[in-house]
Amino acid sequence: MNLSKILTAAAAILIFSSAAGAAQTPTRMNQFNAWGTYAYAGSGGKVCYILSTPTTKKPSGVDHGDIFFLVSQKPGQGVSYEPQAVMGYKLKEGSKVTLDIDGKNWTMFVKGESAWMENAAEEPQLVAALKAGRQLKVDATSDRGTNTSYTYSLSGVTAALNSIKDCK
Secondary structure (H helix, E strand, O other), X not given: OXXXXXXXXXXXXHHHHHOOOOOOOOEEEEEEOOXXXXXXXXXXXXXXXXXXXXXXXXXOOOOOOOOEEEEEEEHHHOEEEEEEEEOOOOEOOOOEEEEEEOOEEEEEEEEOOEEEXXXXXXXXHHHHHHHHOOEEEEEEEEOOOOEEEEEEEOOOHHHHHHHOOOOO
């Protein structure tokens, strides 16, 4: 499956899961190296986001499902640049997802198959690190207790974030 099809499928999955059953079809706006940009009309107004898939998945030999990292803009809901990790499996309840961008670390809380910033006040610093960084590493623990690790290229992330800056 090529990256375009994966990202489009990912976009549809994310929109369905985040819209509480009211599925919205996202529009793919652009592709900036490893990062695609998408938008859809949500109940609280337009939602724009950038999304990427990992370049490496560990451990090898296990079914990771569809894995994504995204940053969304939801101006109608007062949300600006909200990072989220989405796994293709249920995360271990009470565990944390850790992010490492070129040696700087952040922690995310988990719910179901997704994770969000533990301290929302750190979101701007994380977004700045994404823009300045070369690589994002995401470590998580599955509900079965498997430790997983994903690496993302940050090539194109700045252009992608800039393209959704004026989401309205």
